[in-house]
Amino acid sequence: MGSFGRRIRAFALATVLGGGPAGLAHAESPPRLSPARTAAEAGLVDIRTLAPDIAEDIKYAGSDNFVGTPVDGYLAPKCLLLRPAAEALARVERDLRAEHRRLRLFDCYRPARAVAHFVRWASDLADQRTKAAHYPQLDKRALLGDYIAPVSGHSRGATVDLTLLQCDAHDRHCTPLDMGTGFDYFGTLANTDSPQATAAQHANRALLRAAMEREGFRNYAMEWWHYTLVSEPSPSVIYDVPVE
Known part of the structure; x- marks a missing residue:
């Protein structure tokens, strides 16, 4: 195993894995880094092979993050x-369309090297460019950990990060529902049941949660957008193949 893999194991041994905006794991034992080098070797599939026109705004592939x-x-x-997980997510999208709603995806599988970039x-601490949008009420020193x-x-x-779109009666125009914060907002307003959210925002979060729970996903309480398949295929394995 290379130095990156050793660092991942060392970090994991020292950390009880949770689920913050960087998407921490829920397991308590150290994960195993898969030797897979490609998505195919890892068994990862593109959601658009199952839901060809699902809406995507993959934030970490660009600079809006x-x-x-x-x-x-x-x-x-x-x-x-x-x-x-892809099949379950495709079923969520299919069911929502009967209600003139759709999903918009922000992030799905995340390579281990991306998490190292976050760290x-x-x-x-000198890089404060995104403070206003993502952590306006926090000191950046509070983010790590x-x-x-x-x-x-x-x-x-x-695991997937996503939001909910409401479409018109003809499903031609779809707009995001108001969830109270943008994606990857560091603060308590992003908590799914935050008392700071309005009644309408709570109702919209509840719509998303109900749709995801019907197909076996569980919400992470600190982030309204974050869902993990309860019956994970490989809960003790992480991957570092690129998204390409």
């Missing part, structure tokens, strides 16, 4: 997931 630059490992704006960014940790549940291939 809390890091402010494209993130390591994102070579294309794609949503990759292990097949059981480097969090350690660079509380919000960003070196191992991510997204790297297991069964």
Whole structure:
């Protein structure tokens, strides 16, 4: 195993894995870094092979994210997931369309190298470019540990960050529902049941949660956008293949 893999294991041993905006894992034991080098070897599939026109805004493939630059490992704006998670997500999208609603995806599988990029960014206190949009009420020094940790549940291939769109009666025009914050907002307003959210925002979050729970996804309470398939295919394995 190379030095990167050793660092991942060392970080994991020192951290109880949770689920902050960097998407920490939920397992308590150290994950195993898969030797897979490609998405195919890892068993990851593109969601658009199952839901061809699902709406995507893959934030870490561009600069519109809390890091402010494209993130390591994102070579294309794609949503990759292990097949059981992809199939369940496609069912959510199918069911929502009967209600004139749709999903918009922000992030899916996340390479381990991307999480390492997050940790480097969090350690660079001089870089405050995204503070106003992503952590306006927090000192950046509070992000590392509380919000960003070196191992991510997204790297297991069964977690997705997303929001809900409401479409018109003809399904031609769809707009995002008001959830109270943007994606990857570091603060308590992003908590799914935050008392700071309005009644309408709570109702919109509840619509998303109900749709996801029907197909076996569980919400992470600190982030209204974050869902993990309860029956994860590989809960003790993380991957570092690029998204391409």
